[in-house]
Amino acid sequence: MGALRGITELTASFRGADVLVLCYHQIRSRERFVDQMAALSERGYSVLSLPQFTEWLNGASLPSRPAALLTFDHCYDEQLETALPVLDSLKFPATFFPASSDLACELPDVAAHWRKTLLELTKAGHAIGCHTHSHPDLTRLPTEEVRLEVLGSKLALEDALGQRVSTFCPRSRVRRGVHRGSRRGEVWG
């Protein structure tokens, strides 16, 4: 499926949805990503910032319709090198979900690099959310370790950013039971 056809079918399928949430992992083709973002723009989507999205979840009206939220798991290099300039050129805010372990890397240069990268993202109007500390399969961990992975990630990110971090995106294929178990952690509002 071509990128443009893909996004056309996606927007058509979810025409009734209040907010189209697109969750990106690796960006393998800059061209495809550019086409997808251009399609959103041409179709009149307003891309929500994370605060706008959470305000809407809490009952506020959407700034305009149709609306979309863009999220990126991991802060992969190609997301930063390929997707970020496209987002910034269109003034599309995004939410990045990095695992926080790199902030605690024993190599100070690596830790400093990640701290700087995340701070620059927030300064550019993007948001940062938790994606656990070391990206384990939460379904295989005892409850206390799940708690450490989730809250440890929140605290590490808040320390690096100097601001509150209130969203959590678990690694994929998380079972419903773990979702329920960490629900208190998800609702940090």
Ligand SMILES: [Zn+2]
């Ligand atoms: Zn992940």
